[in-house]
Amino acid sequence: MFDDDHAIVVNEQIRHISTSLAPTEQGSPLAGRPLVSLTFAVNYGFGGLDPRGYRLVNVAIHVINALLLFALARRHLDERSAFAVALIWMVHPLATEPIDYVSQRTELMMASFFLATVYFRGWWSVLCCALGMACKETMVVAPIIVILYDRACGSRRQGHDYAALCATWLILFALLWSSPRGDSAGFVGASVSPWEYLLDQSMMIVRYLRLAFWPRDLVLDYGEPSHVTFSQAAPYFVLVAALVAATIVAFIRKPPIGFLGAWFFLTLAPTSSVMPISTEVGAERRMYLPLIAIVVLAVTLAVRGFAGSRVRRFAFAGSVVLLCAATYQRNAEYRSGLTLWQTVLDRWPPHARAHRNLAAELKRNTEAVDELQIYVRDNPRDADAWANLGNALSALNRDNEALQAYQRAVDVDPNNGLSQRNLALEYLQQNDFSNAVAHAREAVRLTPNDAAAHNLLGLALIGAQKTDEAIAEFRASLAIQPANNDASGYLERTLKATGR
Numbered sequence: 255m256f257d258d259d260h261a262i263v264v265n266e267q268i269r270h271i272s273t274s275l276a277p278t279e280q281g282s283p284l285a286g287r288p289l290v291s292l293t294f295a296v297n298y299g300f301g302g303l304d305p306r307g308y309r310l311v312n313v314a315i316h317v318i319n320a321l322l323l324f325a326l327a328r329r330h331l332d333e334r335s336a337f338a339v340a341l342i343w344m345v346h347p348l349a350t351e352p353i354d355y356v357s358q359r360t361e362l363m364m365a366s367f368f369l370a371t372v373y374f375r376g377w378w379s380v381l382c383c384a385l386g387m388a389c390k391e392t393m394v395v396a397p398i399i400v401i402l403y404d405r406a407c408g409s410r411r412q413g414h415d416y417a418a419l420c421a422t423w424l425i426l427f428a429l430l431w432s433s434p435r436g437d438s439a440g441f442v443g444a445s446v447s448p449w450e451y452l453l454d455q456s457m458m459i460v461r462y463l464r465l466a467f468w469p470r471d472l473v474l475d476y477g478e479p480s481h482v483t484f485s486q487a488a489p490y491f492v493l494v495a496a497l498v499a500a501t502i503v504a505f506i507r508k509p510p511i512g513f514l515g516a517w518f519f520l521t522l523a524p525t526s527s528v529m530p531i532s533t534e535v536g537a538e539r540r541m542y543l544p545l546i547a548i549v550v551l552a553v554t555l556a557v558r559g560f561a562g563s564r565v566r567r568f569a570f571a572g573s574v575v576l577l578c579a580a581t582y583q584r585n586a587e588y589r590s591g592l593t594l595w596q597t598v599l600d601r602w603p604p605h606a607r608a609h610r611n612l613a614a615e616l617k618r619n620t621e622a623v624d625e626l627q628i629y630v631r632d633n634p635r636d637a638d639a640w641a642n643l644g645n646a647l648s649a650l651n652r653d654n655e656a657l658q659a660y661q662r663a664v665d666v667d668p669n670n671g672l673s674q675r676n677l678a679l680e681y682l683q684q685n686d687f688s689n690a691v692a693h694a695r696e697a698v699r700l701t702p703n704d705a706a707a708h709n710l711l712g713l714a715l716i717g718a719q720k721t722d723e724a725i726a727e728f729r730a731s732l733a734i735q736p737a738n739n740d741a742s743g744y745l746e747r748t749l750k751a752t753g754r
Contacts, residue, residue, distance in 0.1 A: 255474075255591065257283035261294065261357040263303060268295040283357050286429040289388040290360050305356065312353045315362040320344035322369040323546060330407070330510070331550075335557055338570050343549045347469040347580045348462075351539040354588045355474070361539050364390035368521075368543060371396045371419070372403055375411060380418040387426040392543070394426055395520045402520075406505070406513035446479040448528040451535075453487035454479050455526040456494045458536035462522075465538065466548045469580050475598050476536040477605030511551075518547040591615040606632040610639060618649035630662075637667035641676055648680065656680055664693070671701035678710055687717035698727075705735040712744055721752055 261283040267273045274295035275288045284291040293311065301307035324340035331339065343349065352361040367386030371379050379400070386393035397419040404410055446454070458476070465472065484491070498519060505512025521543040525531060560566045587593050595612040602608075606629045613625035626643040633639060644659035660677040667673060678693035694711035701707050712727035725748055731741035 255355065255594075257357040258355070262298075262308070265294070267291065268298050271295050271299065283360070286391070287360050287389055288429075289385060290363055290390075293359065293363070308356045308359075309353070312356060312359055312362055315359065315366060316344065316349065316353055319362065319365050319369060322366065322373060326369060326373045327550065331554070335553055338553050339546075339550050341574055342553065342570075342577065343546055345574060345577045345581055346466075346545060346549070347472060347577065347584045348465055348538055348541045348545050350472070350581055350584045350588075351474070351537070352542050354585065355539065358539050360390040361392075361542050364393050365543050368393060368396050368399075372400055376415060377418070379411075379415065380422065383419050384422045384425055387422050388429065391426060391430065392521065392524045394423065394524055397422070399517060399520060402505070402513055402516050406509035408509075445532045446481060446530055448530060450481055451479055451530040452528050453482045453484060453491060454535050456487050456491040457482070459494050459522065459526060460490045461536070462538070462541050462544070463548075466541065466545055467552075469577070471597075471601040472538060472584055473598055473602045474538075474594055475605075475608060475611075476534055476602060477607055478532065479530060479535040514547040514551050518544045521547075604628075610642075613642070613646070618646040620650065622646045623650065623652075634662075635666055637663045637670055637673055640666060641670075641673050644676055644680070648683075653680065653684060657684070668696075669700060671697045671704065671707065674700060675704075675707050675710060678714060682710070682714050682717065685717065687714055690714035691718050691720075703734055705731040705738050705741060708734070709738075709741050709744060712741075712748075716748065721748060724748055725752075 262268065265278075265282075265284070267276060267278060267284075268291060271292070274291045278285045278291065284294070294308070297308050297311060320340045320343065323343060324336050327336035327339045352358040352365075364386050367382045367389060370382040371386060373379075374382060383393070383396050383400075386396060397416070400411075400419055401416060497515065501512055501515030501519060503512070504515060522540060525537070525540050556569060557566060560569060587597055592612070592615040595608060595615055598608040599612060609625040610629040610633075613622040613629065616622035616625065623643065623646045626639060626646060630636065630639050630643060640659050640663035644656045644663060647653075647656035647659055657677070657680045660673065660680050663670070663673040664677050674693045674697035678690045678697055681687075681690035681693065691711065691714040694707065694714045697704070697707040698711050708727045708731035712724040712731070715721070715724035715727060725745065728741050728745035728748065731738055732745065735741070
């Protein structure tokens with residue numbers, strides 16, 4: 255789904271280990287993330303496009319992360335509490351998206367090196383930080399987290415260690431120099447202003463907090479940022495601002511508690527502050543690292559709140575069972591694209607992209623037409639969507655409506671050869687040969703190496719009684735694709751009809 259297609263299915267770079275580390279095309283999910291690309295190449299080498307291998311690696315990385323969390327928590331909590339922290343975090347439903355959404359291995363690997371950076375010291379810490387920078391940009395806050403962690407715990411590393419950690423920012427700077435995802439993230443060309451995005455994020459952060467404690471109604475796609483006003487977001491903004499202020503005060507008075515708040519807000523900051531991400535207003539995978547702070551705080555308070563060890567064990571076991579059940583249910587929703595996109599529409603204010611993707615799962619039936627009509631109403635400049643709507647209408651024999659949809663696709667993007675071909679085919683089916691010829695000629699001009707376009711033009715020319723031109727088009731199709739049975743059949747019948 256989503257980035258999986260570009261990152262794995264059609265990504266030629268992961269077909270070989272030697273090419274996996276090369277710079278990827280602009281906008282690719284793996285642009286600036288070469289280490290993740292390398293692991294996908296290894297997956298492809300062992301199992302091709304079988305998704306089981308990719309999922310297995312994601313699960314393994316998640317388990318490694320839980321072990322790292324246990325080791326880190328064990329420094330500050332007793333063994334049972336540290337175990338509770340790691341297990342609760344590992345089975346929490348908010349952790350499902352980075353695993354089930356395969357290309358989000360970027361989040362998993364970044365988290366591995368993030369936790370290792372905080373856990374280790376010296377050059378091991380620096381090495382992990384450097385590797386994390388090659389996985390995902392969220393790693394940018396790791397050096398700051400290490401400094402705050404040492405301050406909160408009363409420990410201190412050597413000055414050159416901090417300098418070396420901060421120097422790893424140069425790696426991230428080099429990887430992002432060409433702005434590999436400038437079309438989706440950044441201040442230039444953003445669909446909303448930084449202020450509007452911040453207001454959006456205050457609402458999303460409150461939702462993330464609710465899902466951390468009550469993980470029901472999870473959503474894969476929250477859609478694009480919206481233009482909200484301060485009055486609409488004021489309650490959420492005030493609450494988040496109060497929590498940020500409380501974090502600062504706590505870090506001064508009780509550094510360990512304040513550090514948990516700092517961990518939460520800083521690990522969210524790269525994606526959930528003022529830098530707009532135009533493609534999505536929110537994503538539950540962004541909570542993968544921030545969730546740790548909430549779990550640690552909850553377990554710590556539970557240990558202090560429950561007097562007897564038996565009560566604590568019961569509460570812990572009950573929490574794990576409930577979270578496991580919720581995670582199992584969420585995983586079940588990923589087994590069907592139809593179910594997954596229906597949950598998006600049911601659980602979050604409907605947005606155009608969800609209607610489009612649900613239509614793709616519904617294939618070409620009446621419900622798919624309804625979903626696509628809603629989508630194109632909000633996105634009238636999407637030529638592909640108009641073409642898909644035309645295909646769905648044509649499959650239902652609603653030819654006049656299909657013709658209108660194909661015409662809209664051509665109006666939006668007249669240089670799209672496939673749209674011209676679709677429109678020509680619809681005119682041909684309605685025996686409007688002059689228009690069929692005109693649009694088929696345009697399709698051939700735009701895609702001269704498309705054998706199907708030459709075949710279509712040939713058929714339209716036969717209908718227009720231009721047999722010699724039709725024969726030339728069928729021969730042109732065979733020149734492009736000699737084994738094209740359609741073209742050879744059309745050519746044979748046409749030659750026989752003319753007595754040749």
